Amino acid sequence: MGKTSVAAEIHEQLSVAGVRHCLIEGDNLDQAYPAPWEHKxxxxxxxxxxxxxxxxxxxxxxxxxxASVRVIDELSAAMGDDPRVTAVLLTAGDTTAAERLARREIGTALRRHVERSALAARELDEVVADWVHRVPTDGRTVTEIAAEVIGLAGWPAP
Structure with a gap:
């Protein structure tokens, strides 16, 4: 399961439990060409x-x-209210990641995405702080993964 699927399931579980929350897909906050990253x-x-x-x-x-786990301090500062952050890095083996990408990508882009994904996964694991929770996703359902993340956040169990 990828981050978007897990987030949607977290949203569903919290909604069913009556837990007030919001969901923001950060990849959409600066998705533009040319990339506006230098403008924050x-x-x-x-x-x-x-x-x-x-x-x-x-x-x-x-x-x-x-890659939000790389810029936690910047994102937290942007929120402006000193949030308590529970950072989670979803992990998957190369085979699992490639299978998931194959369901989403087509044509010549697939190989490039698989290669980038493997490189990014190794880089994130190396550079992300030790206090960031690593949650393995191989062989697990989206329901199980979402419940674990909710538990890590200390939010009411669904």
Whole structure:
């Protein structure tokens, strides 16, 4: 299961349990060409969206992003309210990752995505802080993974 599927399941489990929360897909906050990363657009958009949710009384945020575990401090600062962060890195073996990508990608892009995915997974595991939770996804259902992440956050169990 990928981050988007797990986030959707977390959202569903929390909703069924009546736990007030919001979900922001971080990959969409600065998805543009040419890439606007140098302008900190993701952080600015997160600050705006979180501010809107906070004004409506939300205090729990499920935030997904491909490499957000590399910039936790920057994202937390953008939120502006000293959030308690439970960072999670979903992991999968190369075979599992390749199988998942094959269901999503087609044509010549598949090989490039598989190679990039394997490289990124190894790099993230090496550079991400030890306090970031690693949650293996191989051979598990999205329901199990989401329940584990909810537990790690210390939120009410579904």
């Amino acid at each position: 657009l993701a952080e600015r958009n997160l600050a705006a969206m979180w501010g809107n949710y906070r004004r409506l009384g939300y205090r729990r945020l499920v935030y997904t992003n491909t």
